[in-house]
Amino acid sequence: MSSxxxxxxxxxxxxxxxxxxxxxxxxxxIKGLIEDDCADNAIPLPNVTGHILSLVIQYCKEHTSSSxxxxxxxxxxxxxxxxxxxxxxxxxxxxxIMAANYLNVKGLLDLTCQxxxxxxxxxxxxxxxxxxxxxxxxxxxxxxxxxxxxxWAFEISLKNNNVVDTFExxxxxxxxxxxxxxxxxxxxxxxxxxxxxxTSDILELVIEDCKKHVEAAESESEPSYSLASKLIDDPLKA
Amino acid sequence: xxxxxxxxxxxxxxxxxxxxxxxxxxxILSFLTTKEAVVTSILSSRWKTLWTLVPxxxxxMFSSDEEQSPNHQHQLNRYxxxxxxxVSRVWALRNRSRNNANTLKHxxxxxxxxxxxxxxxxxxxxxxxxxxxxxxxLYIFPPQRFEFPSTLLNDAxxxxxxxxxxxxxLNAPSFGFLSLKTLHLENVWYANPDTFSKLVSCxxxxxxLYLQTYAEExxxxxxxxxxxxxxxxxxxxxxxxxxxxxxxxxxxxxxxSGSISGDVLLENLSNLVKADVGVDFDDIEDYGNRIRxxxxxxxxxxxxxxxxxxxxxLCNTTEFDLPIFHNLAFLYIHGACLWHVLPHLLHRAPxxxxxxxxxxxxxYIECCKSYEEDSSIIERRFYEDVPVCISSHLKxxxxxxxxxxxxxxxxxxxxxxxxxxxxxxKVSSAYIDSKEKFRVLKELLMLPRESRxxxxxxxxxxxxxxxx
Numbered sequence: 143m144s145s146x147x148x149x150x151x152x153x154x155x156x157x158x159x160x161x162x163x164x165x166x167x168x169x170x171x172i173k174g175l176i177e178d179d180c181a182d183n184a185i186p187l188p189n190v191t192g193h194i195l196s197l198v199i200q201y202c203k204e205h206t207s208s209s210x211x212x213x214x215x216x217x218x219x220x221x222x223x224x225x226x227x228x229x230x231x232x233x234x235x236x237x238x239i240m241a242a243n244y245l246n247v248k249g250l251l252d253l254t255c256q257x258x259x260x261x262x263x264x265x266x267x268x269x270x271x272x273x274x275x276x277x278x279x280x281x282x283x284x285x286x287x288x289x290x291x292x293x294w295a296f297e298i299s300l301k302n303n304n305v306v307d308t309f310e311x312x313x314x315x316x317x318x319x320x321x322x323x324x325x326x327x328x329x330x331x332x333x334x335x336x337x338x339x340x341t342s343d344i345l346e347l348v349i350e351d352c353k354k355h356v357e358a359a360e361s362e363s364e365p366s367y368s369l370a371s372k373l374i375d376d377p378l379k380a
Numbered sequence: 381x382x383x384x385x386x387x388x389x390x391x392x393x394x395x396x397x398x399x400x401x402x403x404x405x406x407x408i409l410s411f412l413t414t415k416e417a418v419v420t421s422i423l424s425s426r427w428k429t430l431w432t433l434v435p436x437x438x439x440x441m442f443s444s445d446e447e448q449s450p451n452h453q454h455q456l457n458r459y460x461x462x463x464x465x466x467v468s469r470v471w472a473l474r475n476r477s478r479n480n481a482n483t484l485k486h487x488x489x490x491x492x493x494x495x496x497x498x499x500x501x502x503x504x505x506x507x508x509x510x511x512x513x514x515x516x517x518l519y520i521f522p523p524q525r526f527e528f529p530s531t532l533l534n535d536a537x538x539x540x541x542x543x544x545x546x547x548x549x550l551n552a553p554s555f556g557f558l559s560l561k562t563l564h565l566e567n568v569w570y571a572n573p574d575t576f577s578k579l580v581s582c583x584x585x586x587x588x589l590y591l592q593t594y595a596e597e598x599x600x601x602x603x604x605x606x607x608x609x610x611x612x613x614x615x616x617x618x619x620x621x622x623x624x625x626x627x628x629x630x631x632x633x634x635x636x637s638g639s640i641s642g643d644v645l646l647e648n649l650s651n652l653v654k655a656d657v658g659v660d661f662d663d664i665e666d667y668g669n670r671i672r673x674x675x676x677x678x679x680x681x682x683x684x685x686x687x688x689x690x691x692x693x694l695c696n697t698t699e700f701d702l703p704i705f706h707n708l709a710f711l712y713i714h715g716a717c718l719w720h721v722l723p724h725l726l727h728r729a730p731x732x733x734x735x736x737x738x739x740x741x742x743x744y745i746e747c748c749k750s751y752e753e754d755s756s757i758i759e760r761r762f763y764e765d766v767p768v769c770i771s772s773h774l775k776x777x778x779x780x781x782x783x784x785x786x787x788x789x790x791x792x793x794x795x796x797x798x799x800x801x802x803x804x805x806k807v808s809s810a811y812i813d814s815k816e817k818f819r820v821l822k823e824l825l826m827l828p829r830e831s832r833x834x835x836x837x838x839x840x841x842x843x844x845x846x847x848x
Contacts, residue, residue, distance in 0.1 A: 232396070233396065236396045236397070236400070239400065239404060240400075240404075243404055251407070255404070255407045255408045255410075255411060256411045258397065258408045259408050259409070259410075259411035259412050260411075262408075262412060262416065262420065263412060263416055264416070266419075267419060267420075267422045267423055270419075270420070270423060271423055271424075274395055274396070274397040274398070275394065275395045276395050276397065276398055276423050276424050276427075277395065277424060278423070278424055279424050279425050280422075280424065280425060284425070285422065288421055288422050288428060289422060291421075291473065292418045292419075292421055292422075292473075294415075294465075294466045294469070295415050295418040295419050295421075296419065296422070
């Protein structure tokens with residue numbers, strides 16, 4: 143069908159793409175240019191490389207052809223296609239976010255952002271930092287302040303060998319215990335930390351003591367190291 | 381024990397996520413619940429206040445037995461934070477960072493616990509109903525019913541999605557919802573019998589409507605006359621003596637589940653593409669005819685799902701005069717009663733291309749019991765008067781719940797013999813024991829096929845549902 147209208151897109155690295163107009167119009171940015179009659183020659187896209195542009199075009203192609211029929215077949219198949227499509231490495235994912243934003247392709251923007259959100263969901267801050275290489279530039283005081291302000295959002299659960307009892311404690315408190323501190327810093331992936339050697343009564347006492355230790359540090363009084371260290375360093379047996 | 385060396389290696393790679401502009405980071409955070417978004421405040425100074433820019437608030441609180449335990453109470457009391465505290469605190473802190481309060485576009489509150497306080501819910505809903513709000517999603521079970529401030533809905537001129545579920549009483553608004561496209565009402569209470577109809581008629585651009593209701597009072601009138609409506613899902617549980625009127629010329633997708641015991645009038649559904657009907661048991665007179673009439677109104681569909689009890693009820697119709705379903709290409713039927721009803725349906729669907737039949741293994745209609753194993757019926761119904769769709773159009777036939785019984789094999793055999801254009805015959809069953817499997821497979825493969833290109837597929841695992 144040679145009568146189908148096409149537009150020419152040029153990537154930042156000089157690659158040329160000829161695309162059907164309806165496909166290109168999935169990008170609101172390009173749509174605007176076409177409607178303003180600015181699309182007779184190749185449309186330069188200085189912010190998008192050829193590799194990324196080809197992916198965006200792929201996405202638009204797949205989503206244009208399915209917008210006509212409304213059957214659930216297309217919706218399910220489309221979702222599966224999207225899942226497959228977005229299975230890319232992190233750098234490509236961010237490039238796609240930027241491109242989808244620049245080209246204003248809503249579906250692709252939502253898909254890529256949802257993917258990043260899914261990576262953040264239910265992870266601890268340490269895990270998130272590790273995943274994206276975010277550098278923690280807070281001073282310890284600043285970090286403590288943020289933690290306090292949003293204390294309700296930061297919880298981890300400690301679980302003892304009696305499965306029923308879980309204790310949710312603030313991370314700063316749990317870090318008082320060197321063992322748990324190491325687990326946290328090593329990005330212990332399970333959100334519930336099992337403590338096989340500790341029964342709930344002992345665990346409760348330890349948590350009480352850690353609380354006192356943390357509160358003492360906050361109120362700037364003499365930290366009661368002696369009691370704390372005795373409990374922390376002694377191996378805890380059932 | 382520590383495996384932290386890999387972390388240091390990664391630091392040479394750039395942190396691309398933090399370098400995204402605020403608007404994009406907020407967009408990412410908008411896909412998280414508020415709690416998950418707040419957690420990001422500790423990532424780095426760049427992230428500290430980003431969560432406050434997200435125009436969504438999303439809170440959920442489900443109480444369970446676990447949460448009644450003394451440990452949990454203890455933890456909450458230590459901070460003095462209850463759920464209400466958290467929501468209020470977040471709301472206040474997020475408004476601190478700008479001169480004008482950050483606009484709230486999306487408010488979702490799921491508060492399903494015994495200690496939920498209607499005063500708090502009232503406060504938050506009122507605070508949320510600003511002209512910026514686009515989505516309001518409430519799922520609440522306060523100890524006293526929450527009187528929804530419907531007049532305030534007049535202020536929420538940009539509201540596009542309204543979802544209400546739980547102990548909520550709704551009054552009809554006095555003005556229109558100029559932007560509302562999606563309305564989802566589940567188990568809410570209506571101040572008057574005609575509140576629902578009034579509410580729906582106030583929505584000039586409504587596209588999606590979901591209604592789930594349990595009958596508590598009689599004389600409820602559900603008038604759904606909406607020229608813009610595209611999808612409609614109705615779940616009527618234990619409802620009788622209701623009046624339902626649907627007039628929706630733009631409707632494409634209809635799902636109905638419940639009892640068709642009230643006065644039902646379906647009109648103007650000529651653009652309907654897909655319908656999914658499942659009915660509950662009811663022993664009122666005429667039930668079969670009512671169901672027949674209901675399905676008859678759906679004659680323009682391309683895809684039809686008939687679940688559970690529908691077939692059994694159709695057995696009881698006095699006359700099987702359904703209109704012709706000219707566009708019907710996909711039919712999924714589910715139930716026990718096969719020979720009585722299926723041929724009638726097939727005769728009414730001349731262009732059927734895909735037939736999925738799921739046999740369920742119970743029989744609570746006595747009349748059908750005798751027919752089930754009577755293979756002469758199969759001969760009569762299918763051989764003598766082969767439905768047009770089978771001989772000229774059927775491309776795919778899927779039999780779910782196949783046990784390899786004689787009459788089942790006969791039925792499958794008849795289809796294979798008469799379906800000239802059949803491409804795929806798929807047989808699924810979790811019910812065949814392994815000793816039988818081999819025999820059944822062999823018998824199936826030996827059946828003669830009219831269509832040269834027909835392939836037979838087997839699926840003998842537990843999960844054998846196949847959607848087209």
